[in-house]
Amino acid sequence: MSYTVIDKLPIYDQFAELHQSSGLLKNKKGNYTQEQLYTAAKNSWYCLSIYDGEALIAFGRMISDGVYQALICDVMVDPAYQGNGLGKQIIEGLLHKCQQSGIQSIQLFSAKGKQQFYKKLGFQEREADAPGMSIVI
Template sequence: MYIISETNPTFEDYQALHQTTGWNAKGLYTYEQLFQAICRSWYSISIYDDQTLIGYGRIISDGIYQTFICDVMVHSEYQRNGIGTTIMEALLAHCKLKNIKWIQLSCAKGKQPFYQKLGFSERDADAPGMMLFFE
């Protein structure tokens, strides 16, 4: 049975889970910086199998209308077992509870079908997103 917590994991647990994703392969941020970032989230959800962190997701928001879901990750050994869906359902439920109507996210290439099953749609071609990355 999994344990669901509305708190951030410990630094060590977060680092161990994050390392399974390969997301920090370029080393743009230290794990201390990444952990500091999640601690500033508006809302987060952690899922444990006994004492092991197996899933995590968070929301950045102003609490009114700007909401961005990020860092949804599931340990590779637990993928395709509904953990990601559980995380997303908890994040979306919190948005509904707080009357947030517009929820945004970015996802890795090929992950669109997962989010589409949860009701997300891709942005219109005439309303693409933009980004700027400082090196």
């Protein structure tokens, strides 16, 4: 099947609908409105959207300093389209942008149960003596 891939943020309604249907919204830490999450996406360094006709079916974004660090955020695929390689296509597109920009250090936070997906794409868990850390305030 042929899909359209663009490096542009989708309109708010499409973003909010995919955020909800993909289950990513319920995995968020903190209390954020859909509007706040869309503003966060608008502030991204780079994003990719995949469409089936007019319907947004996959999305991913990165925040970055544009030089040496990037963080992949909000990778989501419509459940009806999962298993078709769209998540992989999003990740590969984001990594390609990093390569073009010379960024070599790329981090991500995985949703529960998705670690194996990212491992298949070459990501590794941080070493035990250099753990990632976070705080929710």
